[in-house]
Amino acid sequence: MDRRTSLQWMLAAASAPLGDSALAAAAARKPAVGYGTDPNLIKTYRPGELWPLTFNAIQRRTAAALCALIIPADEHSPSAADLEVHRFIDEWVSAPYPRHRKDRQLIVHGLGWLEREARRRFGKSFAGSREAQQRLICDDICWAARAAPRLAEAARFFARYRDLTAGGFYTTPEGTKDLRFVGNTPSLTFDGPPSEVLQIVGVA
Structure with missing residues (x-):
């Protein structure tokens, strides 16, 4: 569903009582053409489950x-x-x-x-x-x-x-x-940037 359709639904719901014909008409509209719904980000999908795979x-x-x-x-x-x-x-x-x-x-x-x-x-x-x-x-x-x-x-x-x-x-x-990337890792302390890095950026 595109942004315009989403806003139309929200405005219809906010401006009409439940069961109003305006809301019913909005719900009955043809769905927007697109890629489908967003995936469930906490689910593990099997290869090919979201769309057919290409490689033979x-x-x-x-x-x-x-x-x-x-x-x-x-x-x-x-x-x-x-x-x-x-x-x-x-x-x-x-x-x-x-x-x-x-x-x-x-x-x-x-x-x-x-x-x-x-x-x-x-x-x-x-x-x-x-x-x-x-x-x-x-x-x-x-x-x-x-x-x-x-x-x-x-x-x-x-x-x-x-x-x-x-x-x-x-x-x-x-x-x-x-890569020796250490981001997104919990740490009890933070010692600040190494002195070598501070020297490189000219603040040491």
């Missing part, structure tokens, strides 16, 4: 392999694929909002390009290729300014996918810990 099995494997390549596991945290960031990206591109629909087209086409390129170069799927082979492909598109003109669209895909991977990874508990 091949695309999911390719997406997971690319997530692992962009943010691999290290001594501090698991990889983006280990944290199933590719599932977050699938949810993202499946959402029915304009920006997400635009990303869906870019991401799906980009994953298809990776798969075709891996099979053309190495005779294997992207997920089934060795990490060094995956890197050879991604090195050609990871920097848009240096990508060949024929790879401009693939480079645009990689840049967006990299942003989504980082966004998904660093909003998980493990990714937040990897």
